Amino acid sequence: MDKLIIEGARKLQGEIRISGAKNAALPLIAATLLAPGWHVIHNVPDLRDTRTILALLETLGAEWKREGSTLLVKTDSLNNFEASYELVKTMRASILVLGPLLARMGKARVSLPGGCAIGARPIDFHLLGLKKMGASLDLEDGYVTASVKKKLSGGTIYFDVPSVTGTENILMAAVLAKGETVIKNAAREPEITNLVDMLISMGARIAGKDTDRLTINGVKSLKPAEITTIPDRIETGTYLIAVGTAGGEANLTHCNPSHLPSLIEKLRAAGLTVKDSGNSIYVSRPAKVQSIDIKTQPYPGFPTDLQAQLMALMSLATGLSVITEAIFENRFMHVAELKRMGAEIKINGNSAIVKGIAQLKGAQVMATDLRASASLVVAGLAAHGVTEISRIYHLERGYEDMAGKLKALGARVRKEKE
Ligand code: EPU
Numbered sequence: 001m002d003k004l005i006i007e008g009a010r011k012l013q014g015e016i017r018i019s020g021a022k023n024a025a026l027p028l029i030a031a032t033l034l035a036p037g038w039h040v041i042h043n044v045p046d047l048r049d050t051r052t053i054l055a056l057l058e059t060l061g062a063e064w065k066r067e068g069s070t071l072l073v074k075t076d077s078l079n080n081f082e083a084s085y086e087l088v089k090t091m092r093a094s095i096l097v098l099g100p101l102l103a104r105m106g107k108a109r110v111s112l113p114g115g116c117a118i119g120a121r122p123i124d125f126h127l128l129g130l131k132k133m134g135a136s137l138d139l140e141d142g143y144v145t146a147s148v149k150k151k152l153s154g155g156t157i158y159f160d161v162p163s164v165t166g167t168e169n170i171l172m173a174a175v176l177a178k179g180e181t182v183i184k185n186a187a188r189e190p191e192i193t194n195l196v197d198m199l200i201s202m203g204a205r206i207a208g209k210d211t212d213r214l215t216i217n218g219v220k221s222l223k224p225a226e227i228t229t230i231p232d233r234i235e236t237g238t239y240l241i242a243v244g245t246a247g248g249e250a251n252l253t254h255c256n257p258s259h260l261p262s263l264i265e266k267l268r269a270a271g272l273t274v275k276d277s278g279n280s281i282y283v284s285r286p287a288k289v290q291s292i293d294i295k296t297q298p299y300p301g302f303p304t305d306l307q308a309q310l311m312a313l314m315s316l317a318t319g320l321s322v323i324t325e326a327i328f329e330n331r332f333m334h335v336a337e338l339k340r341m342g343a344e345i346k347i348n349g350n351s352a353i354v355k356g357i358a359q360l361k362g363a364q365v366m367a368t369d370l371r372a373s374a375s376l377v378v379a380g381l382a383a384h385g386v387t388e389i390s391r392i393y394h395l396e397r398g399y400e401d402m403a404g405k406l407k408a409l410g411a412r413v414r415k416e417k418e
Helices: 022-034 048-060 092-105 124-132 164-174 190-201 233-246 261-269 304-314 333-340 370-382 393-398 402-408
Strands: 002-007 012-017 038-042 063-067 070-074 107-111 136-140 143-147 156-158 180-184 205-207 213-217 226-228 248-253 273-277 280-284 320-324 344-348 351-355 364-366 386-390 412-417
Touching (some): 002 370, 022 038, 022 048, 022 092, 022 164, 048 092, 048 393, 092 107, 092 124, 092 143, 092 164, 124 136, 124 156, 124 164, 164 180, 164 213, 190 226, 233 261, 233 280, 233 304, 233 370, 261 273, 261 304, 304 320, 304 351, 304 370, 333 364, 333 370, 370 386, 370 393, 370 402
Parallel strands (some): 156 180, 364 386
Antiparallel strands (some): 002 386, 038 070, 063 070, 107 143, 136 143, 180 213, 205 213, 248 280
16 A cells, blocks of 8 residues: 655645546446447546446446547447446445446446445435336345336436435436436536536437436437546645645646636635636635635535545634535544644534644544545645655545646655555
């Protein structure tokens, strides 16, 4: 296993290019299961998670090749309909093959994801939705087996709370179903719009793009897609926050500032200079950062995937900050590690109260999930002394070449074997 060593307390300065979004690329790759022919997906980040979903597709009989950041995927000869425990346990998003496999093959068997480091994370919305569309479901031996006699049929599906992968799974199931499917209280994340664009380019009939009500009229067959993965808004946000925490200034290119409305507002309220123009963002930090409060919410609210990183910034701000996590029940695993670096944070229910201090100190830390690890990197860049972050495979699941990008911003970081 590798660890990341950061010599902190150095201002960041420079320009980096933002990669394609992990959470967009995963459903786009899963959607190739819906139609034969070579699908072309541009701007696909080379990450542990994108490699995992490609490995999963290979076990189903798909072929793929990479040409730079362009991925070509062919799913003509699918010969298996099972996503094994071995793959699902390393990446919950493997559940994204359930909808498309059922739509194309009439059958799917997927290992149940179970709990994870950020909470229980059930998949009941995915299953209820598919059931409403006529699927028979059988839960046995830790697997869900879904099947349908002829074809899935349309139905009205209401999500109690908007679910990102739930919306994506039902969308992919509905495009080949008989009749009309309506998803009410659908998630509105930009990654869903990216998937809708891909499905429409394949011939799907979907109305209500960018809204919480999606209407899908099933078609008989689809053709292969050519689509570009949207820029990673969470990677973008992480580097904006890193500059805010360590100080300095940076220009982030190939990103989409309009996908980060709440973060940009909040960073400005904290006193950062954030200038967005088209597909780039400039950020710089004043002498002092002011404390702000945040509450995570579905898009366009503040993303839960940036909560941990913002907490690192608030640990060095002036005043008290209240950070409320309203999406996942157990997403404060970074708090104990930030406290090892000197941060003053108290947890009260689903809120963290952060008292800004003058300096963080480098320490040996370890994280249990991707975004918690990112918050420790952000803290380490600002901390005095050396921070050693263990188990950086978490970071490699979702940040393309993080060490290289940080070096380009002048940070002193290196990877070492543990
Ligand atoms: N929920 C249910 N039942 C379900 C599905 C969801 O109760 O069947 C609940 C969840 O427990 C949670 C809420 O609904 O409280 C929203 O969860 P959602 O389903 O939207 O999460 P997800 O689809 O599993 C995606 C991202 C996560 C991101 C969340 C929230 C992907 C592959 N994953 O997960 O990304 O945190 O949406 O925005 O898109 C990450 O990248 O680090 C990551 C965890």
